[in-house]
Amino acid sequence: MDRNAQEVFSNMLIPEENIATMKYGAQVVKGQLKSALSDGDTQNYDLDHGFSRHLIDDDCSSGIEIKLCQPSTSNHIRIYSLSMDELDWIRVIDHSQYLGRSWQTLYLPAHVSRYIQIVGTHNTVNKIFQIVALECMFTNKTFTLEEGLIVPMENVATIADCASVIEGVSQSQNTLLNKDTKNYDWDSGYTCHQLGSGTIVVQPAQPYMIGSRWLLLWDCEDQSYSYHVEVSTNQQQWTIVAERTKVACKSWQSVTVERQPASFIRIVGTHNTANEVFHYVHFECPEQQSSQKEENSGELGTGDTSLASQQLDPHVLPGSNSYSAIQQHQ
Missing domain, CATH: 2.60.120.260 (Galactose-binding domain-like)
Structure with a gap:
């Protein structure tokens, strides 16, 4: 698919609503323990359940993939790759050189996509990448990006922000x-x-x-x-x-x-x-x-x-x- 041809797809745009949920017909189509990621539960998880996962391999061929109910516009997600057809992927967030934990709030220029792929590249403890929840939406909130990272306007070193x-x-x-x-x-x-x-x-x-x-x-x-x-x-x-x-x-x-x-x-x-x-x-x-x-x-x-x-x-x-x-x- 031509990456410049996104506009030929009719797409859904629901501002400030998480569309990566079962409510909107999203489903996890790749990864282990698929049902955990789209159930919307961000509280009940431990070492054994409540998350989806994939093995981290050297060539980054594994991952977790979510299929939205239809092509949708988003600019506020917790993801690494977007696609319309599972063939041509656009990498929109690359945090492979950074360490992170807990909630990852990510912004990007608006894209139309139907498939979301998260590829874990490193874990400081083992070779498993685990993810509890994913939100994908279009937001009207203003944000500034520099070198692909958020330039925060408010204090992010808070307990509420999981610091x-x-x-x-x-x-x-x-x-x-x-x-x-x-x-x-x-x-x-x-x-x-x-x-x-x-x-x-x-x-x-x-x-x-x-x-x-x-x-x-x-x-x-x-x-x-x-x-x-x-x-x-x-x-x-x-x-x-x-x-x-x-x-x-x-x-x-x-x-x-x-x-x-x-x-x-x-x-x-x-x-x-x-x-x-x-x-x-x-x-x-x-x-x-x-x-x-x-x-x-x-x-x-x-x-x-x-x-x-x-x-x-x-x-x-x-x-x-x-x-x-x-x-x-x-």
Whole structure:
């Protein structure tokens, strides 16, 4: 089929409705455990049921394929390939070089298609690609793509967006992402790591083009911190995007750089004028504007011009010393 001949097909367009469901006559025609993908259930799944799957092979010949009831226009889906006739496939999303988890919200230029193919290329645990749900629709929402990735306008480092803190120590795993920038003290409300031996890593659910980040360093006492920020698409190769190891930083920190792909954001504390632990309270990307941040504008910036020369004090909280601060949350 000529890829430029899509317009010869009459097509269905139902804005803001998921058409990849049994309600609209969609069916899974390729893959294992086919019935799970189109039943609309995104809650009841575990290690044994509630998902469709395929084996990951070297030539990417396997996959999961969904047939829509008729040719349909979509621009908001969780897929990798589209086709009208199962012969000529158009690759519309390629995340084979990125790691992702949980919900993947993908946008693309509008296409007419009847078949959707998802091809898993990598799993960090085994050679099986598993998918619980798929949504396919046409949306009137505006979106920006750069290098095939979404440029988010709203904070995507949230629990609601399935982001997760995968390294770092705290009483609750995703404390950094709970949007609470008020309720923290010496004992709770922050995430930390031992200077020289640990890091804090945030993983959004999917790769994004990100240019800004917003951090709140723990500031219940008058200490200063130094740190740097890195990004990665695969958790193997890291790029430093902000170097603040030579300045003393306090409270709110705005980190704005040229946009680049990021599946992981790593914050590495390098100095604390009070003790040997790096603590911070809140993280978001991209940076959002709010009245709360206006109120804290006096603390905003890249940090003081020089590090305070101060002896490490094991009695400065959080955590009376760096080791106990980490041990008490494990």
